[in-house]
Amino acid sequence: MGTVRDTDRLEDEFRAGRLLRPSVDTLNVVDLGNAIASAAGASGRPLTRGAETIAGMIGPDRHLVFVAADGFGAVLLESLAPDSFLRRHAAATLHTVFPSTTASAFASMATGEWPNRHAAVGWYTYVPQIDAVTTIIPFVRSADGSPLADLGLAVDEAFPIPSLLADIDMPSLSLLPAAMEYGTFSAYLSGGTPARGYSSFAEAIEIIATRLRKASQPTFTYLYVPDVDFAGHEWGFSDPRTLAAAAAVEQALESLAAAVAGRARVVMTADHGGLDTVGDRVHLITASDPLVRLLKHEPSGDSRAVYFHVQEGKDAEFQAVFRDRFGDRFLLMTIDEAEEMELFGPGYLTSETRRRLGSLVAVSLGADVFLYGWPTQSTEDEIHVGQHSGLTPAEMLVPMIVI
Numbered sequence: 001m002g003t004v005r006d007t008d009r010l011e012d013e014f015r016a017g018r019l020l021r022p023s024v025d026t027l028n029v030v031d032l033g034n035a036i037a038s039a040a041g042a043s044g045r046p047l048t049r050g051a052e053t054i055a056g057m058i059g060p061d062r063h064l065v066f067v068a069a070d071g072f073g074a075v076l077l078e079s080l081a082p083d084s085f086l087r088r089h090a091a092a093t094l095h096t097v098f099p100s101t102t103a104s105a106f107a108s109m110a111t112g113e114w115p116n117r118h119a120a121v122g123w124y125t126y127v128p129q130i131d132a133v134t135t136i137i138p139f140v141r142s143a144d145g146s147p148l149a150d151l152g153l154a155v156d157e158a159f160p161i162p163s164l165l166a167d168i169d170m171p172s173l174s175l176l177p178a179a180m181e182y183g184t185f186s187a188y189l190s191g192g193t194p195a196r197g198y199s200s201f202a203e204a205i206e207i208i209a210t211r212l213r214k215a216s217q218p219t220f221t222y223l224y225v226p227d228v229d230f231a232g233h234e235w236g237f238s239d240p241r242t243l244a245a246a247a248a249v250e251q252a253l254e255s256l257a258a259a260v261a262g263r264a265r266v267v268m269t270a271d272h273g274g275l276d277t278v279g280d281r282v283h284l285i286t287a288s289d290p291l292v293r294l295l296k297h298e299p300s301g302d303s304r305a306v307y308f309h310v311q312e313g314k315d316a317e318f319q320a321v322f323r324d325r326f327g328d329r330f331l332l333m334t335i336d337e338a339e340e341m342e343l344f345g346p347g348y349l350t351s352e353t354r355r356r357l358g359s360l361v362a363v364s365l366g367a368d369v370f371l372y373g374w375p376t377q378s379t380e381d382e383i384h385v386g387q388h389s390g391l392t393p394a395e396m397l398v399p400m401i402v403i
Helices: 003-016 029-039 049-058 074-079 102-111 184-189 201-214 227-235 240-260 315-326 335-340 351-357
Strands: 063-069 090-095 124-127 132-135 172-177 195-198 220-225 264-269 282-285 305-308 330-334 360-364 369-372 397-402
Touching (some): 003 330, 029 049, 029 063, 029 090, 029 264, 074 240, 074 397, 124 351, 172 184, 172 201, 195 201, 201 220, 201 240, 240 264, 315 360, 335 351, 335 360, 360 369
Parallel strands (some): 063 264, 172 195, 282 369
Antiparallel strands (some): 090 397, 264 397, 305 360
């Protein structure tokens, strides 16, 4: 089974609809990020046709509230009753980016760029400036949990494309769960604009309603909601408790719409959906694995989108070993092939993105996940029931709600 055949197999998966190709030709979260920024007053950035379409769906309004419900894929929207509040206000189904994971998707919405440009390519991101795999959202070195700032890594080195929120004209406020208020990634996404923590949906809604009542000029408010993603990881994205978390988000959005009483446009979307995985679909390897011994450092990326920096002269051996063990569950491509297929976005990879991706990328054919056993984490911490980052419709499709 050669590398060319793996690219052909991926094309077959795209044609059959079992996997979804990231594309500028379908409405996507990159378009949404640019449309939101434009609606909030960011100027000087030309909009794609998709972004113009989404901007038309949003329309003009005095105030704009953007709600990001982490993990709330289109499948979860469909789990709600046909006459439910969110389904009545569904404006479109969007494609997220690859990998379909929080760091990549939120960076795309914040910057209006694809992962091939902004270089946030996974939960575990190799950063060449410190020659280490990082856990990019907590902003630590994966091997030992050392803060990246202590290792000399600046935020603009980790995230080389700035957030569009820094350029909007409207007064901006980011509302985050209290535990995330001062996080490095959260601060990056907000573009240095003010942020505030909240302890409950009710508190967040009251903050927004009060802000709008007191405002003397148009405002932009960003509300991040992690509950569905937390539930999906712990119990699975099809579990009743995750469906209940989705229903709670719907109730909160309905309450928010009532609280702003037509004074603001409310737009909701998600960064990704999720797909459950158990049993023999979980492939956990450790530092002593023969595959790891062929690498320059640990695997990076995500559970269904894995990157390998292979030692010089070991590519053929690594590919043979990987395909022998995982070839029926994962497709393995060179970074050049992934670039040619535009998996990470249209056009070329920036030099920074290319250095982060390494030699080879493995893409799951479905629910299978490839996990590395970091010494700082237990097996129980690492293996979640619900996972994401792949190309399946369950992971790639997210709703856009306009209220």
